[in-house]
Amino acid sequence: MKKIIKIHLYILILVCLSCQTETKKDTNNSTNQKSFKTEIDSIINLMTLEEKVGQMNQYTGFWDATGPTPESGNQAVKYEHLKKGLVGSMLNVRGAKQVKALQKIAVEETRLGIPLIFGFDVIHGFKTISPIPLAESASWDLEAIKKSAQNAAEESAASGINWTFAPMVDISRDARWGRVMEGAGEDPYLGSKIAIARVRGFQGDDLSSPKTIAACAKHFAAYGFPNAGREYNTADIGTSTLYNLVFPPFKAATDADVKTFMNAFNLLNDIPATGNVFLQREVLKGEWNFNGFMVSDWGSIGEMIPHGYAKNNKHAAELAIKAGSDMDMESNAYVTELANLVKEGTVKESLVDDAVRRILRVKFELGLFDDPYKYCNEETEKNVIGKKVFHEDALDIAKKSIVLLKNKNNLLPLKKQGQKIAVIGALANDKTSPLGNWVLAGENGSAVSVLEGLKQYKGNLITYAEGAKVALPNSKLHFTQELDINKTDKSGFSAAIKLARRSDVVVMVLGEHGLQSGEARSRTNIDLPGVQQELLEEVFKVNKNIVLVLTNGRPLAITWAAENLPAIVETWQLGTQNGNAIAQVLYGDYNPSGKLPMTFPRSVGQVPIFYNYKNTGRPNIKVRKEVFKSRYIDEENTPLYPFGHGLSYTTFSYKNLNINKAPEKEINVTVDVTNTGKVKGKEVVQLYIQDKVASVARPVKELKGFEMIELAPKETKTIEFTLTEKELGFYTNKGAFIVEPGEFNVYVGGSSDTKLSSKFNLD
Ligand code: BGC
Numbered sequence: 001m002k003k004i005i006k007i008h009l010y011i012l013i014l015v016c017l018s019c020q021t022e023t024k025k026d027t028n029n030s031t032n033q034k035s036f037k038t039e040i041d042s043i044i045n046l047m048t049l050e051e052k053v054g055q056m057n058q059y060t061g062f063w064d065a066t067g068p069t070p071e072s073g074n075q076a077v078k079y080e081h082l083k084k085g086l087v088g089s090m091l092n093v094r095g096a097k098q099v100k101a102l103q104k105i106a107v108e109e110t111r112l113g114i115p116l117i118f119g120f121d122v123i124h125g126f127k128t129i130s131p132i133p134l135a136e137s138a139s140w141d142l143e144a145i146k147k148s149a150q151n152a153a154e155e156s157a158a159s160g161i162n163w164t165f166a167p168m169v170d171i172s173r174d175a176r177w178g179r180v181m182e183g184a185g186e187d188p189y190l191g192s193k194i195a196i197a198r199v200r201g202f203q204g205d206d207l208s209s210p211k212t213i214a215a216c217a218k219h220f221a222a223y224g225f226p227n228a229g230r231e232y233n234t235a236d237i238g239t240s241t242l243y244n245l246v247f248p249p250f251k252a253a254t255d256a257d258v259k260t261f262m263n264a265f266n267l268l269n270d271i272p273a274t275g276n277v278f279l280q281r282e283v284l285k286g287e288w289n290f291n292g293f294m295v296s297d298w299g300s301i302g303e304m305i306p307h308g309y310a311k312n313n314k315h316a317a318e319l320a321i322k323a324g325s326d327m328d329m330e331s332n333a334y335v336t337e338l339a340n341l342v343k344e345g346t347v348k349e350s351l352v353d354d355a356v357r358r359i360l361r362v363k364f365e366l367g368l369f370d371d372p373y374k375y376c377n378e379e380t381e382k383n384v385i386g387k388k389v390f391h392e393d394a395l396d397i398a399k400k401s402i403v404l405l406k407n408k409n410n411l412l413p414l415k416k417q418g419q420k421i422a423v424i425g426a427l428a429n430d431k432t433s434p435l436g437n438w439v440l441a442g443e444n445g446s447a448v449s450v451l452e453g454l455k456q457y458k459g460n461l462i463t464y465a466e467g468a469k470v471a472l473p474n475s476k477l478h479f480t481q482e483l484d485i486n487k488t489d490k491s492g493f494s495a496a497i498k499l500a501r502r503s504d505v506v507v508m509v510l511g512e513h514g515l516q517s518g519e520a521r522s523r524t525n526i527d528l529p530g531v532q533q534e535l536l537e538e539v540f541k542v543n544k545n546i547v548l549v550l551t552n553g554r555p556l557a558i559t560w561a562a563e564n565l566p567a568i569v570e571t572w573q574l575g576t577q578n579g580n581a582i583a584q585v586l587y588g589d590y591n592p593s594g595k596l597p598m599t600f601p602r603s604v605g606q607v608p609i610f611y612n613y614k615n616t617g618r619p620n621i622k623v624r625k626e627v628f629k630s631r632y633i634d635e636e637n638t639p640l641y642p643f644g645h646g647l648s649y650t651t652f653s654y655k656n657l658n659i660n661k662a663p664e665k666e667i668n669v670t671v672d673v674t675n676t677g678k679v680k681g682k683e684v685v686q687l688y689i690q691d692k693v694a695s696v697a698r699p700v701k702e703l704k705g706f707e708m709i710e711l712a713p714k715e716t717k718t719i720e721f722t723l724t725e726k727e728l729g730f731y732t733n734k735g736a737f738i739v740e741p742g743e744f745n746v747y748v749g750g751s752s753d754t755k756l757s758s759k760f761n762l763d
Helices: 002-027 037-046 049-055 074-083 096-109 133-138 142-157 178-182 188-203 239-255 277-287 313-323 333-343 349-365 378-384 388-401 450-455 493-501 532-542 559-564 575-586
Strands: 057-060 089-091 117-120 216-220 260-263 293-295 403-407 420-424 461-465 505-511 546-551 567-570 652-662 666-675 681-691 702-711 716-723 742-749 757-762
Touching: 037 349, 049 057, 049 333, 049 349, 057 074, 074 096, 096 117, 096 378, 117 349, 133 142, 133 178, 133 188, 133 388, 142 188, 142 388, 188 239, 188 702, 216 239, 216 277, 239 277, 260 277, 277 313, 293 349, 313 333, 313 349, 333 349, 388 575, 420 450, 420 493, 450 461, 450 505, 450 575, 461 493, 493 532, 505 532, 532 546, 532 559, 546 575, 567 575, 652 681, 652 742, 652 757, 666 681, 666 702, 666 742, 666 757, 681 716, 702 716
Parallel strands: 057 089, 089 117, 216 260, 260 293, 420 461, 420 505, 505 546, 546 567
Antiparallel strands: 403 567, 652 666, 666 716, 681 702, 681 742, 742 757
16 A cells, blocks of 8 residues: 555656646746646645654754754654654765665655655865855855855765755854854845855755755844854844844845745744744745745754743744744654644644645755655765865865955065974864864864975975964864863973074964854853963064964954064964965965955954944044043954955055946946055955935945955056945835935945045935
């Protein structure tokens, strides 16, 4: 009997697949919703209520957990559920062989044989690790960012993965929050462009290709605004911030046809995001017409109980489905409660059908009904993992992600011959830390260390001292481990100082270990961890020629270094090719071009600090010492390094800022940029606007355009930007997008603190 039904299902699907090609042709650019409607309806008609709910249930694989580990004993139940068709998706399973084994159970042992969709956190690479997403964002190079996602998709797809829980598009202004490493920084315009690049990179033009995977825009919404920067904490924000800042990258991802969304752990204005009707039903599935599916975050349906919003798991399941959460990741709430909720009439079956339809559609689009094992070829896996071109591309974006923060008297680039160079800091000799957090499939110890990178340049004498410990280098670390970040051991100081004394230049590699930022890594102090600051000051006493190579997953407060050291290079955590990229930049074989995607504060007390703030009624513009102004009595208002800042080994001048009004309410802005230095270099030309008077107060500056250019010495290029209503408008407190006439300032330059400005009136 079982077999007959399954065969029936497959015949049905095959028949439907032939109509599908027709439908696709007929409707040309029509949505996939139309393409698979008939097939999906036919399957839903065959499904029992329990099987439908099964499609909405996601279990973690039987090893790597990425959240609180399920109680032991659960595994057997999970296997049973899998065999009964009560599981629609699995996460944290990887490897063509392993995926195939589980897929086989779904396809061959369940009544209807519906394939599973395998999700995984492919956040910045799979085995070949790219820079952490915040670092990649510092490249402002959308093509390189897209390529990085594309490679990650191909590599993970070869290992059985169909779906990544990326990109994280949460805007954040709070460096205390560890997950800023996973986002695109503080700006909604840049964040939206990067969201689109990443979605397109993962999903490509054809989702059914075995080289592409479904993307997931997460965490909807406001997860990047936790109170006091503490992980998972409540977000209290107003409508204007929600619409103008938090939503844009999510909306952009939806417009780029992202296939899935993930909701968030946090309360948003006291309603859990997971149970939030406004977010999921009204905005996402209503206003934005999103037709993919929404997965909960890990256990977030069940977490509505401690939030004080749901009475128990049953109530949580009811609230989540009604709010629009289609798939339950690891709460076990749907699989245990949803069928009963429908049977007793508390939840309408049509809500379940809608969720299942969304999930099945993505499975169809991935081609899983066509061939459920298409992502599970061990031979392909062997050939694709770690391909040479992945490493070349990872090196390319790693170089582009580096930001030169300071370079007094051109200490950089380093001379290639005859120098005695001391390399100091445990992180210089670490082959795991540069991989950063969210590396689940990558191998510990697989990154090129800074020391290895520098030693490839044979003309200098390179010597090394650890100086201060940060974490155990290269050890078997897992991201579920918490690292002791306040190391106090100074036994390495004297060797480091001795070495520095007899060297020409000291390269100090300091910062955070890769596992000191990321999920559940909030900090109240964003200085250099442990005794690294002390080490830096001690070394400085004996040698002032210090190049500080910062490695970190968030902005750090490095005010002393900025005031005292000649050169500072922000290198984040650059992945597998870390040391190679850093060495090429330090030696000038790549002229740095990165720009900060997040403001660097002077001290943690300024956080959250961001360039697109609004003026108070008492702005502290000119007179620092006036009492009744919006300011601190013990600190400047200005940041240490502003958003968009980043130097080059050459210099650029900006002249002739012109504004021309074009028809259709368009504004053309042109500016001449000249390379005024001695070497070729890249510059990210940035355009900001200020809507001077509006019915909802607007920020003092908002990024509304950027372009990366490359100029030879003395070369000038005229750069043109067009501002349309899209750039000139904003959302009101009722969530309506409007454009208001009036005066606008325009700023153009190489950073958000540019002073070159002009203005125009919008009629
Ligand atoms: C994170 C998600 C992630 C999920 C699955 C959660 O803890 O918040 O971003 O995708 O785990 O690993």
